[in-house]
Amino acid sequence: xxxxxxxxxxxxxxxxxxxxxxxxxxxxxxxxxxxxxxxxxxxxxxxxxxxxxxxxxxxxxxxxxxxxxxxxxxxxxxxxxxxxxxxxxxxxxxxxxxxxxxxxxxxxxxxxxxxxxxxxxxxxxxxxxxxxxxxxxxxxxxxxxxxxxxxxxxxxxxxxxxxxxxxxxxxxxxxxxxxxxxxxxxxxxxxxxxxxxxx
Amino acid sequence: xxxxxxxxxxxxxxxxxxxxxxxxxxxxxxxxxxxxxxxxxxxxxxxxxxxxxxxxxxxxxxxxxxxxxxxxxxxxxxxxxxxxxxxxxxxxxxxxxxxxxxxxxxxxxxxxxxxxxxxxxxxxxxxxxxxxxxxxxxxxxxxxxxxxxxxxxxxxxxxxxxxxxxxxxxxxxxxxxxxxxxxxxx
Numbered sequence: 188x189x190x191x192x193x194x195x196x197x198x199x200x201x202x203x204x205x206x207x208x209x210x211x212x213x214x215x216x217x218x219x220x221x222x223x224x225x226x227x228x229x230x231x232x233x234x235x236x237x238x239x240x241x242x243x244x245x246x247x248x249x250x251x252x253x254x255x256x257x258x259x260x261x262x263x264x265x266x267x268x269x270x271x272x273x274x275x276x277x278x279x280x281x282x283x284x285x286x287x288x289x290x291x292x293x294x295x296x297x298x299x300x301x302x303x304x305x306x307x308x309x310x311x312x313x314x315x316x317x318x319x320x321x322x323x324x325x326x327x328x329x330x331x332x333x334x335x336x337x338x339x340x341x342x343x344x345x346x347x348x349x350x351x352x353x354x355x356x357x358x359x360x361x362x363x364x365x366x367x368x369x370x371x372x373x374x375x376x377x378x379x380x381x382x383x384x385x386x
Numbered sequence: 387x388x389x390x391x392x393x394x395x396x397x398x399x400x401x402x403x404x405x406x407x408x409x410x411x412x413x414x415x416x417x418x419x420x421x422x423x424x425x426x427x428x429x430x431x432x433x434x435x436x437x438x439x440x441x442x443x444x445x446x447x448x449x450x451x452x453x454x455x456x457x458x459x460x461x462x463x464x465x466x467x468x469x470x471x472x473x474x475x476x477x478x479x480x481x482x483x484x485x486x487x488x489x490x491x492x493x494x495x496x497x498x499x500x501x502x503x504x505x506x507x508x509x510x511x512x513x514x515x516x517x518x519x520x521x522x523x524x525x526x527x528x529x530x531x532x533x534x535x536x537x538x539x540x541x542x543x544x545x546x547x548x549x550x551x552x553x554x555x556x557x558x559x560x561x562x563x564x565x566x567x568x569x570x571x572x
Contacts, residue, residue, distance in 0.1 A: 211413055218405060231395035244408045251412035262389075262405045269392030310482060317393065324393040332568035378390050
């Protein structure tokens with residue numbers, strides 16, 4: 188079963204207010220909504236279940252501690268929480284000096300997982316809130332030319348800088364920058380409607 | 387918008403036992419205080435301290451300006467007389483310059499290079515009037531720095547015939563009793 192829960196502005200404000208007021212049930216509610224996605228990001232970047240669990244824990248502790256730093260006028264909670272998950276995962280990846288090994292691991296996994304969206308047939312996760320957003324993001328990524336899509340994935344999930352991507356792909360730096368700029372523009376157009384949604 | 391890209395990762399259900407552990411860890415974590423109230427408080431304290439310093443500076447400058455205007459006003463008056471009195475205190479050559487305004491009965495005295503007073507002593511200026519010696523000003527001097535004094539002639543002093551200065555106790559004397567530094571007729 189898939190469902191995409193749309194929080195009205197009032198509901199989102201209510202959730203934020205409760206989080207800021209240290210309402211513990213609000214954090215539990217947010218955990219239920221977002222933990223599969225946070226864990227998904229962490230696992231995708233780190234390729235390690237234990238490390239991903241660690242990141243999951245750190246992310247919700249950070250959300251609880253720093254909820255006052257979330258600016259509701261700049262977007263819903265989901266992208267904010269996912270950005271924490273991504274940054275935290277990349278920190279772990281870099282700090283542990285396992286860059287090269289993880290990259291190899293992620294690449295190997297990508298061959299298995301591919302960059303295809305997970306299917307509801309092989310995943311119980313299809314029932315998690317926000318599943319259609321997952322499909323929408325994949326659809327937006329899939330609409331990109333292959334080289335742009337790969338460039339975006341290298342930047343987002345591997346945290347590579349422009350020059351590191353250029354080195355990896357053997358493309359000129361300017362080409363990498365152009366691809367990312369074009370991809371960013373297309374993704375913004377495709378996913379613009381998500382700014383009013385939260386999973 | 388790129389932060390939505392995280393949704394491209396395949397979601398993974400966390401192990402059920404993690405939820406209670408993670409939430410317990412979060413609840414036990416003290417919330418980080420907001421940086422901006424601290425910054426505002428720091429700015430407020432700095433502002434108040436800076437304002438206090440500025441206010442004292444402004445007050446001092448206003449006071450200096452008023453004194454300077456008063457001095458200039460005295461010097462510009464047509465009836466102002468200027469008398470220079472060389473003095474020697476404990477072998478040190480110095481001097482006083484007296485600006486006397488006979489119309490407003492205001493006086494301004496500048497002292498240069500006088501020997502600092504001994505413990506418990508002060509220089510005391512006297513008007514020499516037709517009714518006797520009347521105190522004009524007490525000038526305790528602890529450093530050999532130039533000093534400027536402005537004072538008014540007492541209304542019942544009568545005609546001023548001269549000015550004198552003696553060394554008196556620090557609290558001043560009703561009439562000169564200590565050694566006389568100078569006595570000049572005007």
